Amino acid sequence: MSAVIEIEGLRKTFHSLRNGRRVAVDGFDLLVEAGQIHGFLGPNGSGKTTTLRALLGLVRADSGRMTVLGEPSPQLLPRVAGRVGAIVESPQFFGNFTGYRTLRLLARAGGVPISRVHEVLEQVGLHDRGDERVKGYSLGMKQRLAVASALLKDPQLLILDEPANGLDPAGIREMRDLMRSLAAAGVTVLVSSHILGEIQLICDHVTIISRGRRVAAGRVDEVLAGHDRHEFLVRVAEPERAAELLFAAELTAAAHDDGALVVGGASDPTVISRVLGEQGLWVGELTPLRPDLESVFLELTGAGQHPGVPRQVDGSGLPPSGSGDVVIDLDERGVDA
Numbered sequence: 001m002s003a004v005i006e007i008e009g010l011r012k013t014f015h016s017l018r019n020g021r022r023v024a025v026d027g028f029d030l031l032v033e034a035g036q037i038h039g040f041l042g043p044n045g046s047g048k049t050t051t052l053r054a055l056l057g058l059v060r061a062d063s064g065r066m067t068v069l070g071e072p073s074p075q076l077l078p079r080v081a082g083r084v085g086a087i088v089e090s091p092q093f094f095g096n097f098t099g100y101r102t103l104r105l106l107a108r109a110g111g112v113p114i115s116r117v118h119e120v121l122e123q124v125g126l127h128d129r130g131d132e133r134v135k136g137y138s139l140g141m142k143q144r145l146a147v148a149s150a151l152l153k154d155p156q157l158l159i160l161d162e163p164a165n166g167l168d169p170a171g172i173r174e175m176r177d178l179m180r181s182l183a184a185a186g187v188t189v190l191v192s193s194h195i196l197g198e199i200q201l202i203c204d205h206v207t208i209i210s211r212g213r214r215v216a217a218g219r220v221d222e223v224l225a226g227h228d229r230h231e232f233l234v235r236v237a238e239p240e241r242a243a244e245l246l247f248a249a250e251l252t253a254a255a256h257d258d259g260a261l262v263v264g265g266a267s268d269p270t271v272i273s274r275v276l277g278e279q280g281l282w283v284g285e286l287t288p289l290r291p292d293l294e295s296v297f298l299e300l301t302g303a304g305q306h307p308g309v310p311r312q313v314d315g316s317g318l319p320p321s322g323s324g325d326v327v328i329d330l331d332e333r334g335v336d337a
């Protein structure tokens, strides 16, 4: 596997008279390898767009090392720009142009053969609507036109910032199918989102960002497995007596909202059914509680952290010990790329 995107220790601070200094990205790391559909997850304002803008040279980073398709970015990005399609700022189209004309102009400007326009319209499922004016397009169709424009160059790497934003379930599903078909055709996709169910369905790898820092990264199933507490949902006729029996067997049991129990500490579900069955309590339901990305995301990015010191999966960009302040001065690191 070769790295398609590498980001190490990216830091970006915004300065404004009104809000003062704001650290948007704070020692962030990201690794996307060839062939991945990589989800980039984080709450609102966690630094996703800023990271992607910095990667593509749309905003100047304070420090950090970045490469795209092996070239240092943004310095040598032009060398690989022809192989990268990106939608980071929602593109504006002329409403009076048809989808076809829009893409034809972009193709001509980018030195792409006009025949490619039909191909990308087909790819995003707009081939039968290409002759209509963009102002008559739904939001989902405009999103697909944007993706089509990013595909004109037949990119090896596609970077999409919140492509599912504002789409209805059918639109989200189409976007998902499109990303899958691109991945099947060998395109590496980096897609940011805060729609967790979507990321779980589409992506094989994920990086979670919180307050400008990476808090989890890896294969989706491994990130989920790392948060599996091996608990079971248990339904029995007498939950209180069941809880007592489970406690006596050194298991944990907590009431669930609808009269069921959440039982932990059992290596194997048969332990639970045996403990209860032996006392004449028959288990009506015994379901393993698998973590989903939403619960992991909330655990990693939500409450329970020390303010300003979100967890980081590795040491990079960690605040100096004793610092509990989100504004950490790492300026002395300098730009090393």
Ligand SMILES: Nc1ncnc2c1ncn2[C@@H]1O[C@H](COP(=O)(O)OP(=O)(O)OP(=O)(O)O)[C@@H](O)[C@H]1O
Pocket: 014, 015, 016, 022, 023, 024, 042, 043, 044, 045, 046, 047, 048, 049, 050, 051, 194
């Ligand atoms: N041009 C800017 N000037 C000042 N602050 C900015 C600017 N752009 C972003 N920020 C701040 O940087 C932080 C990260 O913003 P960013 O847009 O990267 O978050 P995001 O993860 O993309 O959020 P969302 O999910 O809402 O799109 C926020 O606190 C935001 O207010």
Ligand SMILES: [Mg+2]
Pocket: 048, 049, 050, 161, 162
């Ligand atoms: Mg954003």
